[in-house]
Amino acid sequence: MVTTRTTCAYCGVGCGILATPRGGRVVEIAGDPDHPANRGRLCSKGTHLGETVGLEGRLLHPMVGDRRVGWDRAVDLVARRFRETIARHGPDSVAFYVSGQLLTEDYYVANKLMKGFIGSANIDTNSRLCMSSAVAGHLRAFGEDIVPASYDDLDVADLIVLVGSNTAWCHPVVYQRIMAARAARGTRLVVIDPRRTETAEEADLHLPLRPGSDVALMNGLLAWCRAEGIVDANFLADSVAVPEGFWEGLDQGCDLWSTARACDLAPADLRRFFELFAAHPRTVTLFSQGINQSLRGTDQVNAIVNLHLATGRIGKPGAAPFSITGQPNAMGGREVGGLASTLAAHMDFAPDNVARVGRFWAAANMATKPGLKAVDLFRSVREGRIKALWIMATNPAVSMPDAGMVREALAACPFVVVSDVIADTDTGRFAHVRLPAAGWGEKDGTVTNSERMISRQRPILSLPGEARPDWWIVTQVARRMGWASAFAFDRPADIWREHARLTAYQNDGRRLLDLRSAAAISNAAYDTLAPFRWGGDAFADGWFPTPDGRARLVSVAQARLGDPLRDWPMTLNTGRYRDHWHTMTRTGLSPKLSRHREEPLAELHPQDLAVLGIAEGDIVRVATPQGASLFRARSSEGQRPGEVFVPIHWTDRQASGGRAGLLPRDLTDPHSGQPGFKATPARVEKVALGWRGFLITRGDAPVFPPALWTTRVTVPGGALYELAGEGDAVALEACLPRGQRIEAVDRARGGWRVAILAEDRLAAVLFVTATGELPDRDWLIAQLDAAQVGPALLAGRAPGARVDRGAVVCVCYDVGLRTIIAAIADQSLADVAAIGQALGAGTNCGSCRPALARILAETRATLPEKRHAAE
Numbered sequence: 001m002v003t004t005r006t007t008c009a010y011c012g013v014g015c016g017i018l019a020t021p022r023g024g025r026v027v028e029i030a031g032d033p034d035h036p037a038n039r040g041r042l043c044s045k046g047t048h049l050g051e052t053v054g055l056e057g058r059l060l061h062p063m064v065g066d067r068r069v070g071w072d073r074a075v076d077l078v079a080r081r082f083r084e085t086i087a088r089h090g091p092d093s094v095a096f097y098v099s100g101q102l103l104t105e106d107y108y109v110a111n112k113l114m115k116g117f118i119g120s121a122n123i124d125t126n127s128r129l130c131m132s133s134a135v136a137g138h139l140r141a142f143g144e145d146i147v148p149a150s151y152d153d154l155d156v157a158d159l160i161v162l163v164g165s166n167t168a169w170c171h172p173v174v175y176q177r178i179m180a181a182r183a184a185r186g187t188r189l190v191v192i193d194p195r196r197t198e199t200a201e202e203a204d205l206h207l208p209l210r211p212g213s214d215v216a217l218m219n220g221l222l223a224w225c226r227a228e229g230i231v232d233a234n235f236l237a238d239s240v241a242v243p244e245g246f247w248e249g250l251d252q253g254c255d256l257w258s259t260a261r262a263c264d265l266a267p268a269d270l271r272r273f274f275e276l277f278a279a280h281p282r283t284v285t286l287f288s289q290g291i292n293q294s295l296r297g298t299d300q301v302n303a304i305v306n307l308h309l310a311t312g313r314i315g316k317p318g319a320a321p322f323s324i325t326g327q328p329n330a331m332g333g334r335e336v337g338g339l340a341s342t343l344a345a346h347m348d349f350a351p352d353n354v355a356r357v358g359r360f361w362a363a364a365n366m367a368t369k370p371g372l373k374a375v376d377l378f379r380s381v382r383e384g385r386i387k388a389l390w391i392m393a394t395n396p397a398v399s400m401p402d403a404g405m406v407r408e409a410l411a412a413c414p415f416v417v418v419s420d421v422i423a424d425t426d427t428g429r430f431a432h433v434r435l436p437a438a439g440w441g442e443k444d445g446t447v448t449n450s451e452r453m454i455s456r457q458r459p460i461l462s463l464p465g466e467a468r469p470d471w472w473i474v475t476q477v478a479r480r481m482g483w484a485s486a487f488a489f490d491r492p493a494d495i496w497r498e499h500a501r502l503t504a505y506q507n508d509g510r511r512l513l514d515l516r517s518a519a520a521i522s523n524a525a526y527d528t529l530a531p532f533r534w535g536g537d538a539f540a541d542g543w544f545p546t547p548d549g550r551a552r553l554v555s556v557a558q559a560r561l562g563d564p565l566r567d568w569p570m571t572l573n574t575g576r577y578r579d580h581w582h583t584m585t586r587t588g589l590s591p592k593l594s595r596h597r598e599e600p601l602a603e604l605h606p607q608d609l610a611v612l613g614i615a616e617g618d619i620v621r622v623a624t625p626q627g628a629s630l631f632r633a634r635s636s637e638g639q640r641p642g643e644v645f646v647p648i649h650w651t652d653r654q655a656s657g658g659r660a661g662l663l664p665r666d667l668t669d670p671h672s673g674q675p676g677f678k679a680t681p682a683r684v685e686k687v688a689l690g691w692r693g694f695l696i697t698r699g700d701a702p703v704f705p706p707a708l709w710t711t712r713v714t715v716p717g718g719a720l721y722e723l724a725g726e727g728d729a730v731a732l733e734a735c736l737p738r739g740q741r742i743e744a745v746d747r748a749r750g751g752w753r754v755a756i757l758a759e760d761r762l763a764a765v766l767f768v769t770a771t772g773e774l775p776d777r778d779w780l781i782a783q784l785d786a787a788q789v790g791p792a793l794l795a796g797r798a799p800g801a802r803v804d805r806g807a808v809v810c811v812c813y814d815v816g817l818r819t820i821i822a823a824i825a826d827q828s829l830a831d832v833a834a835i836g837q838a839l840g841a842g843t844n845c846g847s848c849r850p851a852l853a854r855i856l857a858e859t860r861a862t863l864p865e866k867r868h869a870a871e
């Protein structure tokens with residue numbers, strides 16, 4: 001079998017992958033040792049990509065409503081409805097909502113169609129939710145959206161500051177690179193995050209600042225640097241424009257004591273951070289969604305960039321502000337202009353740029369002004385101004401803030417098209433037309449990672465059913481709308497060449513994005529294109545792509561942080577889990593990835609749990625003025641009191657609760673249009689329950705279990721549902737398959753246990769209790785695979801069977817929490833390497849090493865003293 005070099009489907013680290021098909025839809029995955037981004041490393045998500053390429057749940061044919069149609073009919077209909085809508089209501093009555101999951105070539109043709117031929121800029125992307133504040137901050141400071149850093153900088157920095165980034169979970173391979181640098185060079189690490197995450201556990205210093213106080217922190221540090229003589233006067237004089245009153249603005253309220261008060265930090269910790277910063281000129285400040293997803297995201301970005309510009313820590317090895325992106329091709333989308341606020345190839349809507357791009361495209365119908373950003377776009381759909389919407393490779397009914405409003409908008413929209421790989425998504429349920437798109441492993445094109453490195457994604461598997469690449473679907477519609485010659489692309493390489501030529505077109509060196517060296521490559525050269533990083537060591541010469549060649553300091557002031565509201569006294573923060581990706585349409589297919597976190601948890605500080613009368617494991621309602629959803633409560637010392645954290649991943653397809661998208665406000669940063677997901681006023685309350693239970697089924701349940709709390713995860717051979725409800729649990733009968741029935745009822749404790757056998761194998765077990773205990777799930781799950789089921793099914797455990805391994809920590813070797821704790825205690829394991837030797841945990845992808853370190857510390861802290869002494 002031929003091994004193909006390709007790129008991971010998930011985060012913006014952009015890891016290279018060696019993929020080897022093993023027949024059918026089986027693909028063996030390994031890290032590419034020659035890819036500069038990861039040098040052979042992969043995290044848990046990348047390692048288990050092979051488990052997500054099956055055809056389960058795939059959309060395989062074009063669908064109009066519930067009717068399967070041919071491609072001709074589907075794209076004819078899409079083209080006709082868009083044409084008619086534009087003819088009747090104008091170009092701004094239609095919109096595309098696209099995704100950082102698209103390849104650059106897909107993005108390019110969608111952007112060209114909307115901005116050059118339809119004549120509107122109403123194309124925005126889910127990257128708006130992810131990093132548009134970084135884009136706006138870069139434009140204000142540098143004149144162009146340039147990330148002035150690479151992963152190599154992490155190897156040579158002396159100090160790495162992680163701001164609003166749970167790197168260990170969200171960008172694990174970058175995190176491992178940071179850990180390797182620490183081991184090799186003693187690189188100092190500071191983590192600035194309201195939560196004490198696994199990333200923070202490893203840091204020299206963790207600053208759990210008040211949410212939204214980042215500008216105060218960075219301004220305080222800059223004021224301190226100036227007072228200590230650490231600003232780089234020469235660099236400022238040569239390369240930076242300082243606006244009038246900039247330094248005076250820092251003279252007020254930015255002293256160490258005021259800063260500590262504003263950020264709710266201990267002054268001694270703040271001073272330690274300032275001194276670390278002063279002592280290490282080679283500083284990388286890496287930031288992510290904690291900075292970007294804020295109503296002041298752009299100012300927060302500029303506060304960080306100001307610091308680096310003023311101290312000359314930019315354009316030098318190991319010294320840079322570094323925005324790391326969430327999605328695999330958010331950067332490619334930025335390069336082609338896939339945001340409504342940019343035009344194409346890093347050009348904006350200045351009249352000469354519009355004319356230039358119009359000439360290049362030979363477009364008679366150029367958009368002349370920015371379009372609607374994501375939140376405004378969906379608001380416009382709801383208000384009836386947008387009447388035809390095409391959504392590609394994203395699930396806004398789940399992921400947008402105030403997602404209830406988005407659902408209303410989709411329900412009211414006269415024509416919704418969804419291109420996706422998955423047949424049944426929360427968004428797809430609103431579609432009039434669903435178009436089957438190619439998935440990872442079938443796509444062919446390029447992506448750009450967080451450090452500006454362009455890599456190829458190559459096909460490994462043949463296209464299933466009638467699925468087609470997104471670029472092909474868009475060009476088919478464009479041709480039918482009357483623009484055949486402008487969209488006469490036969491292959492991704494054709495699109496790549498045009499995109500690269502546009503970056504070079506009339507580019508006199510003032511736009512750093514210039515791919516002319518790769519603009520004339522042959523099809524064969526495109527096929528074998530090796531990863532390359534455009535823009536080189538940006539800003540190393542002190543020149544910036546502004547009219548006068550200087551970067552800009554931007555005056556930013558800390559916004560007032562209000563007191564908690566009486567009715568909404570808590571602050572809600574949202575984010576990712578280690579092993580899941582966005583709305584789980586792919587990672588949810590993997591039994592291994594599903595076991596790290598099986599349910600959506602609301603993490604609260606123990607003090608808050610006590611005050612609210614909530615016990616760990618209770619079901620709680622998290623409510624905001626926008627909506628409410630249920631979560632399982634979890635106690636976390638890492639939370640600041642008064643704050644609650646929930647994950648973003650759960651949808652109606654996997655759970656009756658856990659819908660984080662319903663909760664945040666649809667308010668946005670005034671510069672970037674990025675919503676603030678990180679600090680929503682909220683309330684948390686316990687939900688009274690009558691019973692708890694679980695259901696394990698071979699394959700899936702015939703009916704999604706009707707209960708107040710239902711969450712589903714994939715397990716080997718089937719699905720596990722955790723359940724809780726009020727009243728009588730009898731409605732769960734509907735989700736049991738047919739077969740031979742073994743049943744026990746315990747009326748005293750409200751207990752009900754049912755096992756269903758079909759062809760002598762276990763088809764389902766349902767356990768319900770009102771007051772009793774429930775058995776662990778692992779043994780019962782294993783019975784799905786057993787050739788013969790034992791008599792102990794209704795006991796939930798074979799006589800003498802070992803206790804469950806507990807929540808899975810290491811997904812690669814399937815090692816659970818209880819197993820690790822027992823091994824640490826019984827074998828006196830003293831470090832993470834020893835755990836690896838004993839259990840294998842942490843020795844493959846390494847994503848669980850931060851968790852192992854934490855478990856080790858917590859377990860050893862509870863061991864009897866004499867045991868330590870004996871070691």
Ligand code: SF4
Nearest residue numbers: 008010011015043046
């Ligand atoms: S860090 Fe993990 S998810 Fe991100 S690109 Fe690498 S393997 Fe994929």
